Amino acid sequence: MRVLVCVKRVPLTGGRMVLTADEQAIETRHLGFTISPHEECGVEEAVRLVEAHGGSVTVLTLGPPEAEEQVRDMLAVGADRGVLLVNDSDEEWDPQGTASALVVAVSELEAAEEPFDLIVFGNESADSGGYQVGIRVAYALGRPVATGLKGLSVEDGVARCEQEVPGGRDVYPVPLPAVVSVLEGINLPRYPSVPAKLRARSKPVERSTPERPEPRLEKLRLVVPPGQGKQAEVLGQGPEAAPKVVEIMREIGVVS
Amino acid sequence: MTLVLIEHQDGRPDELSLQALALARGMGEEGPLEAVLVGPGGEAAARELGAHGVTTAHVAEDDRLGSYAPAAWARCVTEVAERTQPKAVVAAGSTRGNEVMAHVAARMDLPFAANCTKAHQDGTVTRIRWGGSLLEEARLHGSPLLLSSAPHAVQATTVNGADAPSVERLEPALDETDLLVQVVERVEAETKGISLADAKVVISGGRGVGSADGFAILEELAGLLNAAVGCSRVVTMAGWRPHTDQVGQTGTKVSPDLYIACGISGATQHIAGCKGAKTILAINSDAEAPILNNADYAVIGDLAEIVPAITAELKRERPG
Ligand SMILES: Cc1cc2nc3c(=O)[nH]c(=O)nc-3n(C[C@H](O)[C@H](O)[C@H](O)COP(=O)(O)OP(=O)(O)OC[C@H]3O[C@@H](n4cnc5c(N)ncnc54)[C@H](O)[C@@H]3O)c2cc1C
Ligand SMILES: Nc1ncnc2c1ncn2[C@@H]1O[C@H](COP(=O)(O)O)[C@@H](O)[C@H]1O
Numbered sequence: 001m002r003v004l005v006c007v008k009r010v011p012l013t014g015g016r017m018v019l020t021a022d023e024q025a026i027e028t029r030h031l032g033f034t035i036s037p038h039e040e041c042g043v044e045e046a047v048r049l050v051e052a053h054g055g056s057v058t059v060l061t062l063g064p065p066e067a068e069e070q071v072r073d074m075l076a077v078g079a080d081r082g083v084l085l086v087n088d089s090d091e092e093w094d095p096q097g098t099a100s101a102l103v104v105a106v107s108e109l110e111a112a113e114e115p116f117d118l119i120v121f122g123n124e125s126a127d128s129g130g131y132q133v134g135i136r137v138a139y140a141l142g143r144p145v146a147t148g149l150k151g152l153s154v155e156d157g158v159a160r161c162e163q164e165v166p167g168g169r170d171v172y173p174v175p176l177p178a179v180v181s182v183l184e185g186i187n188l189p190r191y192p193s194v195p196a197k198l199r200a201r202s203k204p205v206e207r208s209t210p211e212r213p214e215p216r217l218e219k220l221r222l223v224v225p226p227g228q229g230k231q232a233e234v235l236g237q238g239p240e241a242a243p244k245v246v247e248i249m250r251e252i253g254v255v256s
Numbered sequence: 257m258t259l260v261l262i263e264h265q266d267g268r269p270d271e272l273s274l275q276a277l278a279l280a281r282g283m284g285e286e287g288p289l290e291a292v293l294v295g296p297g298g299e300a301a302a303r304e305l306g307a308h309g310v311t312t313a314h315v316a317e318d319d320r321l322g323s324y325a326p327a328a329w330a331r332c333v334t335e336v337a338e339r340t341q342p343k344a345v346v347a348a349g350s351t352r353g354n355e356v357m358a359h360v361a362a363r364m365d366l367p368f369a370a371n372c373t374k375a376h377q378d379g380t381v382t383r384i385r386w387g388g389s390l391l392e393e394a395r396l397h398g399s400p401l402l403l404s405s406a407p408h409a410v411q412a413t414t415v416n417g418a419d420a421p422s423v424e425r426l427e428p429a430l431d432e433t434d435l436l437v438q439v440v441e442r443v444e445a446e447t448k449g450i451s452l453a454d455a456k457v458v459i460s461g462g463r464g465v466g467s468a469d470g471f472a473i474l475e476e477l478a479g480l481l482n483a484a485v486g487c488s489r490v491v492t493m494a495g496w497r498p499h500t501d502q503v504g505q506t507g508t509k510v511s512p513d514l515y516i517a518c519g520i521s522g523a524t525q526h527i528a529g530c531k532g533a534k535t536i537l538a539i540n541s542d543a544e545a546p547i548l549n550n551a552d553y554a555v556i557g558d559l560a561e562i563v564p565a566i567t568a569e570l571k572r573e574r575p576g
Contacts, residue, residue: 013389013523014546015521015523015545015547016524016549017389026390036506094367096367124370126506126525127385128385129371129384129386131354131358131370131404132354132361132368135358135362139363144327144433144436146437147326148355161437162443163351167444168442168443168445170324170443174437184499184506185492185498185500188492188493216366216396217367217368217369217394217395217397218394218395218396219393219394220380220392220393220395221392222385222391222393225389225391229549230550231548231549232538232552233553234556236555236556237557238555238556238557238562239562239564241555241557241565242562242565242566242568245555245566246570246573248535252513252514252534252535253513254456254513255481255570
C-alpha cells in the first residue's frame with residue numbers, strides 16, 4: 001500500500017494566546033511547534049497499515065522551511081519519506097490555495113511513481129480549523145472521501161471507515177484509491193525511539209516552492225476572545241479547604 | 257435570499273441547525289430565508305421552520321437518501337443553490353454540516369468559512385480558530401457566501417405569526433459517485449455511566465494525578481456527585497485513560513454546572529473543551545498555573561490530599 005499523510009506545522013501555545021503587533025499571527029518567539037493530534041494519529045494509522053500490508057508512507061506538508069522539523073518527527077515514528085512545500089512568504093495560505101498546492105504535489109509524486117492507495121488528513125487543522133482541505137483534495141483528484149474516522153481497516157481494495165456517532169458507530173465501505181480524514185483516538189501513537197530518531201535524519205525530504213495564490217478566504221485580523229485572564233478566588237491551601245469546596249458545591253446546586 | 261441546510265432527526269430539526277438559521281437571519285440580508293432538508297423525515301421537520309423565519313423548504317426524500325451520504329447531501333444543496341441563486345448558503349458547524357459544506361465548496365469552487373460566530377452579507381465573518389481559543393475576522397471572496405455557524409455561538413430565535421413554509425420537492429440528479437460513500441451500517445455501542453457531554457459535574461485529572469491508579473480518588477468523588485470523570489491529553493497519551501475521556505480541542509467539549517480540574521495546567525487546548533462550564537474549580541499545587549486564569553475557584557496543594565478530603569467532607573455531611 002502506498003499511503004500519503006498531510007500534516008501542518010502549528011505553534012504549541014501554552015496557557016495564553018499572544019498575538020503579534022499586526023494581529024496577523026500568534027507570537028511564537030517563545031513557543032515550540034507541533035502538528036495536530038489528529039494528524040499524528042493519521043501518521044500512526046498509515047504506519048500501521050503499511051506494517052500490516054507492506055508499502056510505504058510519505059508525509060507531505062506545506063509550511064515554512066522550519067516545517068522540516070515536523071516532517072522529521074514523523075519520519076522518526078515510521079514514515080519513509082517527506083515532501084516539504086516551502087512557503088517562503090510570511091503569509092498564511094487559505095484552504096483553497098493549500099489544497100491546490102497539495103494536489104499539484106500529489107500529482108507529481110504519482111506521475112513519478114504509482115498512485116497512492118490512500119491519502120490521509122487530519123479532520124481539521126489545529127490552528128485554522130477549516131474542515132475542508134482533505135475534501136477539496138479528494139474532489140480535485142476525483143476520489144471518494146470519508147471524514148472524521150475513529151476506525152479504519154483495509155481489505156481487498158476497500159477501506160472500512162468508522163465514524164463515532166451518538167449511540168454507536170457508522171460504517172462506510174470506501175473503495176480505494178480514496179481520501180480519508182481521522183480524529184485523535186483512532187489509535188494511540190507510538191513514541192519515537194532514539195535509534196528511530198537517528199534513522200529519520202538520513203531519510204529523504206524533498207522540497208519545492210509553490211507560488212501562493214491570492215486567498216479567497218482572506219484573513220483580516222486575529223482577535224483573542226474576551227474571558228481570558230480572569231483570576232480564580234483561592235478557597236484555601238491543602239485539605240483544610242474541603243469544607244469551603246462543599247459550600248460552593250451547595251451554592252451552585254450540585255449537592256443538596 | 258439565504259439558503260440554510262437543516263439537519264434533522266425523527267422529523268425534528270436539530271438545535272444547531274436552528275442556531276444556523278438565527279445566524280443567517282442576522283446577516284443583514286432583507287430577502288427571504290429558505291431551507292434544504294435531505295433524507296427521511298425532512299418534510300415533517302420543515303413544518304417547524306416557519307417559526308424560525310423560513311418561507312420555502314426544499315425537501316429531498318429520495319429513496320437513495322435513506323442513510324447519510326455526504327456527497328449526495330452536497331449534490332442536493334448545490335442543485336438548489338444553483339437554481340435559486342442565494343446570497344449565502346449556511347449550515348450548522350456540526351460534524352455533518354461542516355462536511356457537507358466543504359463538499360459544496362469543492363463542487364462550486366468557492367471559499368468556505370467554517371464555524372462562524374458572526375457573518376454579514378458583505379462577506380465579512382468572524383470565525384473560531386484553535387477550537388475557540390482564538391477568533392479570526394475574515395472576508396469571503398465568492399458568491400454565494402458559504403459558511404457554517406459555530407455551535408452555541410448564537411441562540412435559536414423564533415419570529416411571530418409565521419406559517420409553515422411552502423414545500424418544494426427536490427429530485428436531485430444523483431450519480432454513482434454521489435453514493436460511493438454512504439453509511440451502510442450502524443454499530444450500536446453499549447453506554448455505561450454518565451456521559452461526559454451530558455454530566456452536570458465533570459471531574460478531570462491531568463498529569464498531576466500521577467498514574468492510572470491515581471484516578472481512583474477522582475472516581476470515588478465522582479460517585480458521590482453523580483459526576484463523569486474526564487482527563488487531559490497528557491493522560492490519554494500516557495495510556496492512563498481512554499481518549500473518550502479526554503476533554504479539549506481534540507477531545508470532548510463539556511458544559512457542566514461544575515468542572516473540577518485536578519492537576520491540569522490549563523493549556524488553551526484543554527480550556528477549549530471546558531470553557532462552557534458554568535463554574536470551574538482548579539485543584540493545583542502551583543498557584544501560578546494558567547488554569548487559575550480560567551477558573552472561578554481554586555484550591556492550592558496536593559490533589560492526592562485535597563480530593564479525598566472533599567470526599568470525606570461530603571460523606572460526613574451525608575452519612576450513608
Ligand atoms: C492542537 C492541540 C490539541 C490539543 N488538544 C488537547 C485536548 O483536547 N485536551 C487536552 O487536555 N490537551 C490537549 N492538548 C495538549 C495541551 O497543549 C497540554 O499539553 C495538556 O493539556 C497538558 O496536560 P496537563 O495539564 O495534564 O499536564 P501539564 O501541563 O504537565 O500540567 C500538570 C499540572 O498538574 C499540576 N500538578 C502536578 N502535581 C500535582 C499534585 N500532586 N497536585 C495538584 N496539582 C499537581 C502542575 O502544577 C501542573 O499545573 C492539545 C495540544 C495541541 C497542540
Ligand atoms: N499547510 C498544510 N500542509 C499539509 N497539510 C495540510 C495543511 N493545511 C491543512 N492540511 C491538512 O488538511 C487537514 C484539514 O485542514 P483544514 O481544512 O485547515 O481544517 C489538516 O488536518 C491537514 O491534514
